[in-house]
Amino acid sequence: MRVIRRHILTVIAILVLVYLFIPIAVVGVLSFNDPPSKYNTKWYGFSLDAWTNMCGIPGVCESFIESIKIGLISTFVATILGTMIAFALVRYRFRGRKSTNLLIFLPMATPEVVMGSSLLALFLNMTFPLGTTTVIIAHIMFTISFVVVAVKARLQGLDPSLEEASRDLYADSRATFRYVTFPLVAPGIAGAALLGFALSFDDFIISFFNAGTLVTFPIYVWGAAQRGIPVQVNALATLVFLVALSIVLIAQFAAWRKRRSLQASVADRDADLKALSMDALSRS
Amino acid sequence: MPPLISTSASASATPPQVAARKARTGYLLLLPGMGWLAVFFAIPFVTLIITSLQVPTGASGVYAPGFDIANYGEAISQYGNLYVRSFIYAGLATLFALIIAYPLAYFIAFRGGQWKGLLLVLVIAPTFASFLLRTYAWRTILADEGPVTGFFNALGVLPEGRILSTSIAVIAGLTYNFLPFMILPLFAALDKLDPRLIEASNDLYASPVTTFRKVVWPLSLPGVVAGTLLTFIPASGDYINAQLLGSITTRMIGSAIQVNFIQFRDYPIASALSVILMFIILIIVSIYIRRSGTEDLV
Amino acid sequence: MAESRKVEDLHLQNLTKRFGDFIAVDDLTLTIPAGSFFALLGPSGCGKTTTLRMVAGLEDPSEGLISIGDRDVTGLRAFKRPVNTVFQSYALFPHLDIFENVAFGLRRRGIKNVTPTVEAMLDLVELTPMARRKPKQLSGGQQQRVAVARALINEPDVLLLDEPLGALDLKLRRQMQIELKRIQMEVGTTFVHVTHDQEEAMTMADTVAVMNEGRIEQMGDPADIYELPTTVFVARFLGQSNLFAGQRAGAGADSVKVSAHGHEFSIPNSRNNAPGANVIVGVRPEKMTIVDAGDPIPDGHDRIAGRTVDVSYTGVSTQYLVQTSWGEEITVFEQNTVVGDRSRVGDSVEVHWAPDHAFGLDGSGLAPAAVESESVSVS
Numbered sequence: 001m002r003v004i005r006r007h008i009l010t011v012i013a014i015l016v017l018v019y020l021f022i023p024i025a026v027v028g029v030l031s032f033n034d035p036p037s038k039y040n041t042k043w044y045g046f047s048l049d050a051w052t053n054m055c056g057i058p059g060v061c062e063s064f065i066e067s068i069k070i071g072l073i074s075t076f077v078a079t080i081l082g083t084m085i086a087f088a089l090v091r092y093r094f095r096g097r098k099s100t101n102l103l104i105f106l107p108m109a110t111p112e113v114v115m116g117s118s119l120l121a122l123f124l125n126m127t128f129p130l131g132t133t134t135v136i137i138a139h140i141m142f143t144i145s146f147v148v149v150a151v152k153a154r155l156q157g158l159d160p161s162l163e164e165a166s167r168d169l170y171a172d173s174r175a176t177f178r179y180v181t182f183p184l185v186a187p188g189i190a191g192a193a194l195l196g197f198a199l200s201f202d203d204f205i206i207s208f209f210n211a212g213t214l215v216t217f218p219i220y221v222w223g224a225a226q227r228g229i230p231v232q233v234n235a236l237a238t239l240v241f242l243v244a245l246s247i248v249l250i251a252q253f254a255a256w257r258k259r260r261s262l263q264a265s266v267a268d269r270d271a272d273l274k275a276l277s278m279d280a281l282s283r284s
Numbered sequence: 285m286p287p288l289i290s291t292s293a294s295a296s297a298t299p300p301q302v303a304a305r306k307a308r309t310g311y312l313l314l315l316p317g318m319g320w321l322a323v324f325f326a327i328p329f330v331t332l333i334i335t336s337l338q339v340p341t342g343a344s345g346v347y348a349p350g351f352d353i354a355n356y357g358e359a360i361s362q363y364g365n366l367y368v369r370s371f372i373y374a375g376l377a378t379l380f381a382l383i384i385a386y387p388l389a390y391f392i393a394f395r396g397g398q399w400k401g402l403l404l405v406l407v408i409a410p411t412f413a414s415f416l417l418r419t420y421a422w423r424t425i426l427a428d429e430g431p432v433t434g435f436f437n438a439l440g441v442l443p444e445g446r447i448l449s450t451s452i453a454v455i456a457g458l459t460y461n462f463l464p465f466m467i468l469p470l471f472a473a474l475d476k477l478d479p480r481l482i483e484a485s486n487d488l489y490a491s492p493v494t495t496f497r498k499v500v501w502p503l504s505l506p507g508v509v510a511g512t513l514l515t516f517i518p519a520s521g522d523y524i525n526a527q528l529l530g531s532i533t534t535r536m537i538g539s540a541i542q543v544n545f546i547q548f549r550d551y552p553i554a555s556a557l558s559v560i561l562m563f564i565i566l567i568i569v570s571i572y573i574r575r576s577g578t579e580d581l582v
Numbered sequence: 583m584a585e586s587r588k589v590e591d592l593h594l595q596n597l598t599k600r601f602g603d604f605i606a607v608d609d610l611t612l613t614i615p616a617g618s619f620f621a622l623l624g625p626s627g628c629g630k631t632t633t634l635r636m637v638a639g640l641e642d643p644s645e646g647l648i649s650i651g652d653r654d655v656t657g658l659r660a661f662k663r664p665v666n667t668v669f670q671s672y673a674l675f676p677h678l679d680i681f682e683n684v685a686f687g688l689r690r691r692g693i694k695n696v697t698p699t700v701e702a703m704l705d706l707v708e709l710t711p712m713a714r715r716k717p718k719q720l721s722g723g724q725q726q727r728v729a730v731a732r733a734l735i736n737e738p739d740v741l742l743l744d745e746p747l748g749a750l751d752l753k754l755r756r757q758m759q760i761e762l763k764r765i766q767m768e769v770g771t772t773f774v775h776v777t778h779d780q781e782e783a784m785t786m787a788d789t790v791a792v793m794n795e796g797r798i799e800q801m802g803d804p805a806d807i808y809e810l811p812t813t814v815f816v817a818r819f820l821g822q823s824n825l826f827a828g829q830r831a832g833a834g835a836d837s838v839k840v841s842a843h844g845h846e847f848s849i850p851n852s853r854n855n856a857p858g859a860n861v862i863v864g865v866r867p868e869k870m871t872i873v874d875a876g877d878p879i880p881d882g883h884d885r886i887a888g889r890t891v892d893v894s895y896t897g898v899s900t901q902y903l904v905q906t907s908w909g910e911e912i913t914v915f916e917q918n919t920v921v922g923d924r925s926r927v928g929d930s931v932e933v934h935w936a937p938d939h940a941f942g943l944d945g946s947g948l949a950p951a952a953v954e955s956e957s958v959s960v961s
Contacts, residue, residue, distance in 0.1 A: 005492070009387060009390065009391050009395065010391065010395065012387040012388070012391070013387055013388045013391035013392070013395075016384055016385070016387065016388040016463075017388065017403075017406055017407075019384070019460070020406070020407065020409075020410045020460075020463065020464075021406075021409075021410060022421075022425065023410070023413075023417075023418040023419075023421035023422060023425065023460070024409075024410055024413050024418060024421075026421035026424050026425060027413060027414075027417050027418060027421050030421070030424065041420075041423055041424045041427065042424070042427075081316050081317035081320055082317060084313040084314070084316060084317055085313065085314055085317040085318060087313055088310045088311075088313035088314040091310070092306055092307065092309060092310025092313070093306070093307060093310065094307055094310045094311055094314070100314065100318060102573070103318065103321050103322070103325070103326065104318075104321070105569075106325065106569070107321065107325055108514065109513055109514060109517045109518070109565070109569060110517065110518075110521075110562065110565065111517060111518050111520060111521020111522070111538065111561065111565070112518065112521060112522075113521040113522070113523065113537075113538040113541050113542065113558065113561070114332075114521055114541075114558050114561055114562045114565075115325070115328075117332065117541055117542075117545055117554060117555065117558040118328035118329050118331065118332040118555075118558060118562075119324060119328045120545060121328060121331045121332045121334075121335040121551065121555055122324075122327065122328040122331040122332075124335070124551065125331050125334065125335065137324055138324070140320060140324075141320060141321065141324040141325055144317050144320060144321060145321075148317075159671065159673065161669050161670075161671050161673040162673050162675060162676075164640050164660075164667075164669070164673065165667070165669055165673035165674075165675070165732075166675075166686070166690075167639070167640065167659070167660040167661045168638055168639075168640070168660055168661075168665075168666055168667045168733075169661075169666065169686050169687035169690060169732065169733075169736065170661045170662075170687050170690040170691050170736070171661055171686075171690040172659070172661050175661075175690055176661075179686070179690075180675060183677045184676070184677060198411060198412055202411070202414055202415055204415070204416055204524065205522075205523075205524070205538075205542075208542075208546075209542070209545065209546070217414070218414060218416055221414060221416045221417060221420075222416060225416065225420055225528060229417070229420065233417065234417065237413055237414045237417050238413070240412065240413070240414075241409075241412045241413035244409075244412035245405075245409050245412060248405050248408075248409070249402075249405065252401050252402050252405055255401065256398070256401075259398070262716075262718055262719060265715065265719040266718075266719060269719060269720065269721055269724075270721075273721050273723075277753065277754075
């Protein structure tokens with residue numbers, strides 16, 4: 001009975017994972033489609049056209065590059081701002097903690113429609129021209145919170161005695177940060193940056209409200225969705241997905257390798273230790 | 285004792301100065317980021333409220349500052365039912381997401397072992413692909429002539445004989461899109477749970493079901509609440525799923541806001557709609573904070 | 583290692599640390615002689631770690647001064663003080679290998695060619711083959727040695743050790759105790775060792791200071807303070823003591839007579855620290871001998887009659903619990919040098935000791951019942 005029960009959970013878990021990936025599989029498969037018109041919802045035939053001629057349709061690649069540009073800039077700024085906030089929250093005492101936490105949390109919980117529309121209201125009232133700048137501003141705004149959460153988690157996991165040891169060993173605050181704190185938090189910051197880029201690149205609603213005439217990749221896709229999404233879009237999206245997935249999987253693999261070599265040397269050391277204690281016993 | 289050469293009468297460490305310096309650094313670190321959020325998240329709400337009270341000047345898209353609360357009345361009378369529908373859809377999607385997410389989160393937390401990292405990557409990975417395209421892909425999967433619709437039709441459970449263009453597709457889409465937002469907080473809470481508590485429960489004569497009810501579920505509640513907030517709230521404002529997978533009868537409040545802003549350029553009405561949505565959400569969040577405080581939010 | 587470095591005394595003057603209303607360290611004044619191995623001993627929460635951290639510069643004192651020789655270091659930040667710490671959790675930098683961990687302090691001080699010094703230090707702690715490994719790959723004992731090496735290599739005026747042996751199992755701990763003592767004698771640096779393990783403190787230290795609730799109760803040579811405790815806390819915390827609350831009842835040649843529970847006990851004047859009439863007579867369990875009731879007892883010994891209520895054989899010794907007529911349980915340790923014939927539960931026995939082994943503590947302000955039970959807290 002318990003055997004069945006044990007496996008039910010595994011089966012359900014696998015099913016859920018499959019469920020998560022079904023649409024991606026569809027997107028990927030359809031990128032090899034060969035539809036007569038632009039309506040890429042049914043399978044017609046196999047073709048590599050979309051992959052070999054990714055920029056064939058006007059506007060696709062331009063919007064793609066725009067999204068990359070905006071992603072890089074907003075991620076860079078948001079990561080710096082968010083990391084600073086995370087440090088302040090974990091390492092320092094200050095008044096107004098509650099409101100700070102609230103202000104950081106709200107962007108993650110607010111519907112994009114509300115955030116996009118309120119920013120639009122701001123820009124309209126200031127008669128600030130809509131375009132790349134406003135989109136970047138918006139992206140930085142909603143990315144900061146996620147960076148804070150990611151870096152804060154990593155920072156809280158840091159052993160405080162490590163920094164004390166550093167100070168004990170003649171490192172002032174700057175040196176401690178440079179040689180101890182930063183190297184240990186860096187993976188968290190990198191992860192946050194990756195997350196931020198993903199959020200920015202894929203953002204539609206907030207961008208749509210504040211882009212004016214600018215076309216980002218998601219905005220292009222939305223527009224195309226009414227008329228028919230070109231196969232190139234599927235190809236580009238699949239490409240992005242594969243690249244992102246590879247990066248993350250490689251990082252996982254590297255960590256796994258490290259764990260394995262650590263385990264191997266721990267096994268060695270345990271064997272050595274046994275020999276040593278035998279030796280010590282015979283000596284004493 | 286040998287003579288001591290000390291430079292100050294009191295303790296020369298001057299702790300209060302050190303503490304003050306530390307607080308100042310803290311504020312300096314906070315300033316840029318929080319400033320950004322204040323200017324581009326908090327203040328816009330003020331402008332949103334201001335805009336919602338503006339009056340038309342006759343020129344299209346141009347409004348003058350005013351205090352026309354009638355805008356709210358108009359907004360509610362025209363679009364009130366959309367709020368109800370949006371919250372119902374979001375609520376159902378959240379419920380389904382919880383049911384689907386919990387087993388996976390439980391599995392990763394307790395059976396994941398050294399594969400936890402990889403499994404979490406697999407959970408997040410779908411978000412690397414454009415969510416518009418993934419939602420659009422459901423059009424293919426749930427197509428009227430497709431196998432999925434055929435299967436459910438054969439079971440006779442489809443009231444309209446199709447899935448697309450009905451609320452079923454919209455809710456299914458919402459559930460799918462926000463699933464990672466439910467899985468991750470659940471996992472975080474379950475991961476913190478000491479597995480020895482389950483062992484202790486078994487040792488004290490509790491069956492697996494009872495153990496779940498009395499030990500695991502209560503301890504996972506913070507994750508459930510967090511996941512619920514992070515799913516329900518964004519879902520209620522979403523309109524992509526409704527537009528791509530639904531029809532006019534499944535319109536959600538988000539598209540009303542979008543249409544009024546972008547197409548009709550009726551900024552006061554659009555802003556009023558947005559303000560109302562935001563306030564409902566703020567009420568929900570404050571109920572949560574009242575019970576659990578703000579430290580666990582971030 | 584540098585030869586004949588001038589090492590100086592460490593002075594703590596009126597050192598106080600408050601956390602809100604809680605006084606962790608209460609007006610501590612203390613001189614730790616240069617080159618000595620000094621132990622700060624006490625239970626959890628007594629303030630010993632806080633004191634250590636203040637000397638390290640990781641905690642700012644609420645009041646007081648810390649100086650090394652003539653130099654006032656109280657205002658110096660941690661990274662400027664010629665003091666290094668071996669942390670309880672070792673705090674080895676996980677992202678650096680052993681070599682870089684040990685070299686860390688040297689590099690931060692701007693020293694260029696660190697290799698020969700680091701190699702010499704690794705040799706001293708016998709970890710040369712591990713130089714390029716990461717801390718996680720080392721055993722607890724090896725990590726501990728790295729922590730010591732990392733601190734010592736900077737030739738600090740004072741080396742602080744915060745319960746460094748706590749995480750090691752018994753055999754390893756004994757080994758490390760000897761190691762650390764050897765290193766200290768070879769290097770000549772002042773070691774200040776914080777621990778709650780009184781055996782460890784007495785084994786390793788030249789001087790032991792027993793701390794309780796932010797204050798030092800007694801300080802001195804381990805043997806001296808063990809054989810002659812001056813407060814109830816020290817008598818109970820350092821080893822075990824049997825305590826009998828009584829009243830001064832006259833004097834002998836070089837001794838004082840104390841009357842307690844219908845018995846009369848004798849304490850040499852040199853071992854009596856009770857100023858007034860309330861005297862607590864203390865005798866360590868190992869100084870007592872247990873005999874069957876009626877057996878002969880040496881002349882001059884003090885005695886108490888009772889009944890054996892527990893016998894615990896621990897290999898090296900046997901521990902007896904003897905219940906007295908007034909209900910107190912006396913502990914007696916006897917080395918198992920006599921084969922067979924141990925006292926059994928229920929036997930009527932007499933416990934006796936030479937008066938020279940007794941000590942007298944001030945009993946004023948203390949409830950006899952509290953003193954005579956196992957509770958250590960002094961109200």
